[in-house]
Amino acid sequence: MTQTVSATGVHPTALVDAKAELDSSVSVGPYSIIGPNVKVGAGTTIGAHCVIEGHTTIGRDNRIFQFNSLGAIPQDKKYAGEPCELVIGDRNTIREFCTFNIGSPGDNGVTRVGNDNWIMAYVHLAHDCMVGNNTVFANNTQLGGHVHVDDWVILGGFTVAHQFVRIGAHSFTAMCSLLFADLPPFVMCQGQPAQARSMNFEGLRRRGFSPERISAVKAMHKALYREDLTLEQARGQIASLTEKHPEAEPDVRMMLSFLEQTSPQRGIVR
Structure with a gap:
């Protein structure tokens, strides 16, 4: 009516x-x-x-x-x-x-x-x-x-995102973050321009992620930010995580899909 x-x-x-x-x-x-x-x-x-x-x-x-x-x-x-x-x-x-x-x-x-x-x-x-x-x-x-x-994102006060940027699920920005590049799923960032600081582990726990899934997210963080890999190399390492963490297969698939859609010109928050 x-x-x-x-x-x-x-x-x-x-x-x-x-x-x-x-x-x-x-x-x-x-x-x-x-x-x-x-x-x-x-x-x-x-x-x-x-x-x-x-x-x-x-x-x-x-x-x-x-x-x-x-x-x-x-x-x-x-x-x-x-x-x-x-x-x-x-x-x-x-x-x-x-x-x-x-x-x-x-x-x-x-x-x-x-x-x-x-x-x-x-x-x-x-x-x-x-x-x-x-x-x-x-x-x-x-x-x-x-x-x-994407879903479950938290954007801190005064966050600014440049046009065409993508912000992945479960990510988190600190106050006054400035995004010129894509922010992958699970990543916490801060700065102008924004830089990756950690993964949103506390948010994942609050949403019921199991320890196994959180371990897989930690391994993704390591591949993307701690091992000095190219983005292509990091994608290969992330893809292999389902062997050790089968429960995290949807999380791995989501991350890989996000990274595959990132243009080389824009890249990801690093």
């Missing part, structure tokens, strides 16, 4: 376009503006003074705090009004003053946010960013266009 401005949860001062599709359980705070191509799923709450526009689809049970701008056109001079999209999944928390832009025709035309993400204040997602599930973006995280962030 969808409703527009007459929905019970819409504040009288909010402006909701008659063509917008809001589930009847959605609440909209004072002075918020919702455009004609917006769809919002059940249980989502939208705070005061938000602007949600463009071809934006928002799933269920999201908490969108006050003063957010979602679905504005990309900050890309090549954009010429194409009907690109912003798609947000379920159960995300989006704190104050975030800006998420729609995609661009130079990519697949969609900026996408998955499920169960915790996104703090002043976060910027540029056009065509892809964010997975269960991530944490601390205050003032800034992503350039086409950045991909």
